[in-house]
Amino acid sequence: MDIDKYMNELGAAARSASRAVAASSTDVRNRALLAVRDALDSARDEVTEANAADLDRGREKGLDAPLLDRLELTPARIDAMLEGLIQVAALPDPVGSIADLRRMPSGIQVGRMRVPLGVIGIIYESRPNVTVEAASLCLKSGNSAILRGGSESLQSNTAIAACLQAGLRSVGLPPASVQVVATADRAAVGRLITMPEFVDVIIPRGGKGLIERISKDARVPVIKHLDGVCHVYIDDEADVDMAIGIAVNAKTQRYGTCNTMETLLVASSIADTILPPLAKAYAEAGVELRGCARARQTLPDIKSASQEDWGEEYLAPVLAVKVVSGIDEAMTHIETYGSQHTDAIVTRDHARAMRFLREVDSSSVIVNASTRFADGFEYGLGAEIGISTDKLHARGPVGLEGLTSEKFVVLGEGQLRT
Amino acid sequence: MDIDKYMNELGAAARSASRAVAASSTDVRNRALLAVRDALDSARDEVTEANAADLDRGREKGLDAPLLDRLELTPARIDAMLEGLIQVAALPDPVGSIADLRRMPSGIQVGRMRVPLGVIGIIYESRPNVTVEAASLCLKSGNSAILRGGSESLQSNTAIAACLQAGLRSVGLPPASVQVVATADRAAVGRLITMPEFVDVIIPRGGKGLIERISKDARVPVIKHLDGVCHVYIDDEADVDMAIGIAVNAKTQRYGTCNTMETLLVASSIADTILPPLAKAYAEAGVELRGCARARQTLPDIKSASQEDWGEEYLAPVLAVKVVSGIDEAMTHIETYGSQHTDAIVTRDHARAMRFLREVDSSSVIVNASTRFADGFEYGLGAEIGISTDKLHARGPVGLEGLTSEKFVVLGEGQLRT
Numbered sequence: 001m002d003i004d005k006y007m008n009e010l011g012a013a014a015r016s017a018s019r020a021v022a023a024s025s026t027d028v029r030n031r032a033l034l035a036v037r038d039a040l041d042s043a044r045d046e047v048t049e050a051n052a053a054d055l056d057r058g059r060e061k062g063l064d065a066p067l068l069d070r071l072e073l074t075p076a077r078i079d080a081m082l083e084g085l086i087q088v089a090a091l092p093d094p095v096g097s098i099a100d101l102r103r104m105p106s107g108i109q110v111g112r113m114r115v116p117l118g119v120i121g122i123i124y125e126s127r128p129n130v131t132v133e134a135a136s137l138c139l140k141s142g143n144s145a146i147l148r149g150g151s152e153s154l155q156s157n158t159a160i161a162a163c164l165q166a167g168l169r170s171v172g173l174p175p176a177s178v179q180v181v182a183t184a185d186r187a188a189v190g191r192l193i194t195m196p197e198f199v200d201v202i203i204p205r206g207g208k209g210l211i212e213r214i215s216k217d218a219r220v221p222v223i224k225h226l227d228g229v230c231h232v233y234i235d236d237e238a239d240v241d242m243a244i245g246i247a248v249n250a251k252t253q254r255y256g257t258c259n260t261m262e263t264l265l266v267a268s269s270i271a272d273t274i275l276p277p278l279a280k281a282y283a284e285a286g287v288e289l290r291g292c293a294r295a296r297q298t299l300p301d302i303k304s305a306s307q308e309d310w311g312e313e314y315l316a317p318v319l320a321v322k323v324v325s326g327i328d329e330a331m332t333h334i335e336t337y338g339s340q341h342t343d344a345i346v347t348r349d350h351a352r353a354m355r356f357l358r359e360v361d362s363s364s365v366i367v368n369a370s371t372r373f374a375d376g377f378e379y380g381l382g383a384e385i386g387i388s389t390d391k392l393h394a395r396g397p398v399g400l401e402g403l404t405s406e407k408f409v410v411l412g413e414g415q416l417r418t
Numbered sequence: 419m420d421i422d423k424y425m426n427e428l429g430a431a432a433r434s435a436s437r438a439v440a441a442s443s444t445d446v447r448n449r450a451l452l453a454v455r456d457a458l459d460s461a462r463d464e465v466t467e468a469n470a471a472d473l474d475r476g477r478e479k480g481l482d483a484p485l486l487d488r489l490e491l492t493p494a495r496i497d498a499m500l501e502g503l504i505q506v507a508a509l510p511d512p513v514g515s516i517a518d519l520r521r522m523p524s525g526i527q528v529g530r531m532r533v534p535l536g537v538i539g540i541i542y543e544s545r546p547n548v549t550v551e552a553a554s555l556c557l558k559s560g561n562s563a564i565l566r567g568g569s570e571s572l573q574s575n576t577a578i579a580a581c582l583q584a585g586l587r588s589v590g591l592p593p594a595s596v597q598v599v600a601t602a603d604r605a606a607v608g609r610l611i612t613m614p615e616f617v618d619v620i621i622p623r624g625g626k627g628l629i630e631r632i633s634k635d636a637r638v639p640v641i642k643h644l645d646g647v648c649h650v651y652i653d654d655e656a657d658v659d660m661a662i663g664i665a666v667n668a669k670t671q672r673y674g675t676c677n678t679m680e681t682l683l684v685a686s687s688i689a690d691t692i693l694p695p696l697a698k699a700y701a702e703a704g705v706e707l708r709g710c711a712r713a714r715q716t717l718p719d720i721k722s723a724s725q726e727d728w729g730e731e732y733l734a735p736v737l738a739v740k741v742v743s744g745i746d747e748a749m750t751h752i753e754t755y756g757s758q759h760t761d762a763i764v765t766r767d768h769a770r771a772m773r774f775l776r777e778v779d780s781s782s783v784i785v786n787a788s789t790r791f792a793d794g795f796e797y798g799l800g801a802e803i804g805i806s807t808d809k810l811h812a813r814g815p816v817g818l819e820g821l822t823s824e825k826f827v828v829l830g831e832g833q834l835r836t
Contacts, residue, residue, distance in 0.1 A: 019753070023777050096776060102798060108787050110797045113775065117809055200809055221639070221810050242832035249834035335437070344828075357531065357827050358514060359441050369526050369830025378835070379528045379826060380520060391535055391618055392639050392811040396826040408797060408814040409775050410762075412787025414660035416667035417796070 001183060007191035010146055011198025013176035014119045018144040021177045022116045026093040028171050033136055036167030037085040040132070043163050044078055050159035051128065058126075058152050070127045071153055081132045088136040091382045094400040095142040098409060108415050112406040116142035118200035120403060121192050122385075123214060125206045126150030131160045134203075135178045137385050141403035144177045146199065148192060151184035158182060193218040203398075205386055223398060226389045227313040228258030228341035230371045233265040233330040233356070234274060235347035242368065243270075243346040244278055249370040250344065252285045256315045258387060259342045259364075259374040263310060263320040265330045271323045272298050287317045294323035310337040327352050334360055341389055342366065342374040363389060363396035419601060425609035428564055429616025431594035432537045436562040439595045440534045444511040446589050451554055454585030455503040458550070461581050462496055468577035469546065476544075476570050488545045489571055499550045506554040509800045512818040513560040516827060526833050530824040534560035536618035538821060539610045540803075541632060543624045544568030549578045552621075553596045555803050559821035562595045564617065566610060569602030576600060611636040621816075623804055641816060644807045645731040646676030646759040648789045651683040651748040651774070652692060653765035660786065661688075661764040662696055667788040668762065670703045674733045676805060677760045677782075677792040681728060681738040683748045689741045690716050705735045712741035728755040745770050749777055756780065759807055760792040781807060781814035 021029070040047065051073040058068055094114055101111030120143045122134045131147055138145035149157045161180035168175050181188050193202050193214055202222045204214045215222045232250050234243045250261035266274060275298045282289055289295075290305040302321070309320040310333070324330045327345070334343050344366035345356040353367045364374040374397065376384025381399030388394045394402035439447070458465065469491040476486055512532055519529030538561045540552045549565055556563035567575045579598035586593050599606050611620050611632055620640045622632045633640045650668050652661040668679035684692060693716045700707055707713075708723040720739070727738040728751070742748045745763070752761050762784035763774040771785045782792040792815065794802025799817030806812045812820035 019777070019779075022779070023773075104796060104798050106791065106796060108791055108796070113783075115776075115779070118779070216637075221808075239832070245832060245834055253835050355441075358533075359437070361437075361440070361533070361536070362825065364826040364828060365531075366828040367830060369828055369833040370835050372835035373524065373526055373828055373830075373833070374826070378522060378524060378526070380522050390639075391823050393823075395823055405809050405811075405813055407780065408782040408792070410782060410784040410787055410791055412785060412791075414657070414663060415787040415791070416663055417671050417788050417790035 001185065003183065003185050003187040004191055006183065007188055007195065008198070010179050010181065011119070011195050014144045014146050014179060015198045017174040017176040018116070018118045020174050021139065021144050022095070022142045024142070024173060028173065029093070029139055029142065030089040032139060032167050032171045032173055033085050033089040035170040036132070036136070036164055037082050039163035039166040040078070040085075040160070041082055043159065047073060047078065047156065047159045047163070050155040054153055054155045061152070063152065067126065067152070070125070071156075073128055073156060077129050081129050084133055085136050088140050088383055091140060091400060093140070094404050099406070106415055106417070107413070109411040111409050113409045114401070114404050115407050116404055119144050119146065119198060121146045121148070121199045121202045121220070123148045123189055123192070123202065123204045123206070124150065126152040128153045128156035128160060130205065131157050131180060134385065135164055137383055137400060137403060139178060141400045143403055146179050146181065146192060148181040148189060154182070154184050189214070190217065193220055196220050203386055221393070223386065223388050223394055223402070224390050225258070225387050227339045228260070229263065229311060229313050229337065229339040230259055230261050230342045231263050231265055231334050231338060232261045232344045232346065232371060233324075233327070233334070234267060234270060235327060235345060235349060235352055236267040236269045237349040237352065238270060238346040239348055240270070240274055243274055244281065246344065246346050246368070246370050247278055248281045248285070250372055251282070251287060251319050252317075253370070253372050255317055257372070259371050260315070261319070261371050262312060262314055263322065263337070265322050265324050265333060266295070267326055267330075268294065268323050271295070275299055275321070282319065285317065287319050289319055289321050291321040292323060295321045313339070327355065331356065331359055334362070338362065339389065341387070342371045344369065344371050363387070419603065421601065421603050421605040422609055424601065425606055425613065426616070428597050428599065429537070429613050432562045432564050432597060433616045435592040435594035436534070436536045438592050439557065439562050440513070440560045442560070442591060444513075446591065447511070447557055447560065448507040450557060450585050450589045450591055451503050451507040453588040454550070454554070454582055455500050457581035457584040458496070458503075458578070459500055461577065465491060465496065465574065465577045465581070468573040472571055472573045479570070481570065485544065485570070488543070489574070491546055491574060495547050499547050502551055503554050506558050506801060509558060509818060511558070512822050517824070524833055524835070525831065527829040529827050531827045532819070532822050533825050534822055537562050537564065537616060539564045539566070539617045539620045539638070541566045541607055541610070541620065541622045541624070542568065544570040546571045546574035546578060548623065549575050549598060552803065553582055555801055555818060555821060557596060559818045561821055564597050564599065564610060566599040566607060572600070572602050607632070608635065611638055614638050621804055639811070641804065641806050641812055641820070642808050643676070643805045645757045646678070647681065647729060647731050647755065647757040648677055648679050648760045649681050649683055649752050649756055650679045650762045650764065650789060651742070651745070651752070652685060652688060653745060653763060653767060653770055654685040654687045655767040655770065656688060656764040657766055658688070658692055661692055662699065664762065664764050664786070664788050665696055666699050666703070668790055669700070669705060669737050670735075671788065671790050673735055675790070677789050678733070679737070679789050680730060680732055681740065681755070683740050683742050683751060684713070685744055685748075686712065686741050689713070693717055693739070700737065703735070705737050707737055707739050709739040710741060713739045731757070745773065749774065752778055752780070757807065759805070760784065760789045762787065762789050781805070
């Protein structure tokens, strides 16, 4: 297979289809999503069979249990995919609204119209349910999509692609509105991220290594999600019970998520009050603590944190603990070791809360709540294609709006520039 | 001089200063701008002397007249720089506002706070007045800046930099909040665009070649302004007088600007009515027409357009003219040959006006007004650092808001995720 030729064909078809999708009505796109749902529902057997073949091959190749788990399409996961399509169809259409239309001194009216980005390339791991999720969000936001899932899920994705095509066709949208890359050859990714003539933005979903590699080689803008080294800072003026609740929830509600707290910062004046009950709660949850020298004065039994612990994204029941002199040292620590993802302060002091909000340069900055809230659904975005740790365009949880941009529109009555 | 070492020092200082600028009050930043104004006013003689030295060297090097003209700081240009600083100080502060703060089902309140980007690198040609303009917009929007002007303006920029430093110092902001690269070595640009640890975004201002080179080599996001191949489409249903007015204004009001019309598209049913009077007006203005075969049936005396004419940004009194069957062919032509900058339709038909607005994928789409309105000041942005032909982040004229982004802020009262 000539990969460059194949990807160029995919790209040209996606570019051409993107104009039809962008021009389609809200109703047509919603009906397409529901038609995909019905096609998927009718093809449960085919999809499950294809998935079983992927799982067999995965076992032969010796994939580990978590990978096989993510690859598997259980009946419950298929139900969730169907339900997701209905939910996305029900979301408001982000496309076409005109914001801030104002009359200027020249007499022209100027506003900003929300429009699709064009063609979105999504690169992800072997989780076939992501194929449906990504397709639905791109389609809803008026974009065409090229989807490239992990090679272990190729047969599952091919079966799902047939349902996507059927749904698109049934409402008269070009089948190339959503295309699944039908090759396991890694060269396809290399081409996908270097054809700005066909692709407007790349969204990689996966480990930090994958995303860094893609960002480095891409010739197209990339909406990145790197690591989440999230902090909770418990201020001198914190409500003790609230602080304990938040610090426990931010660490233990789930360990493997990017918005889980990885380092706890505690103001020194409150350390002796708050660390002993916290240590007890963490011990009960099975969380290992690694503390700075000052923290170990209060908690002599915990391990000593090394320099590496401060920048570590454990994604595990491990927590670094540092005692700081106050908000300034806390913010300096976050600036030095954080990943600008999500950071929280617990305090009753209004001025410090506002300083933290303004000065901490992270995609989500939180006062008196758990870092675990940094999520598109919790933020009311209705859906989430990912979380961006970039500063330009979308920052933080990315919903449908992040898959669009704004252009200027001008309404005149014959005005000339003088 | 060790350029890498020098640029790293500049970068680290800018990164460190950016935190102070971001945290500074609106009042401090405005006072800094006015202090720079006063310092520049007091240093008119020094700045003029430095500029005279740059001009002497430029003449020795054989720079052509337009380059020397742009390099020169006349008393009127210095006055304009002073006035510009006062105007920027008077603009509303884009930083710190919180949009769409809403209470979610969990009880948390979620909004988006507008924040500076951090460190902005600006690369421009030998126009020393741009140094003041770029510095003022970056500072106003709470960013620190590294400015790299053309090597021919080095002494002028160094003299201006002294005024910037004096103004910053007088209000207690770090002098590294705005730094001017003090070397003519081109390696400095190479380093500036490849240090994401110190620089958040690069804005190049200059010719297409420069911008393409920078975009290709940059390891930092670039806000690009490539070419402006702008169209006016005169629809069947156009008001003839309005169409002639707009078509003449869009071409002849200024020839060298990016929002000047370069190709005129005319619906075939109106071509015989509109082309003869238009051709007369263009002939009077000294504009050379290059037409398609159908246009030359109506205007047999004009030159024949070659394939290259359709994608050409003349920046000169030359205009390509094409007769099209209607709005569909017009939009296809714009998609094929345009540069997604600014395109206009003249029509009385509401449905076609709305289709053109929605479907033409350009940074500015205009109904019944001249393309020359695509400009930050005409759009009410108050200032313009450039025009973006990118789709992500800022699109079209970029004002202060384009130098900021939004982060999520969450206000809670102890909420935990369940």
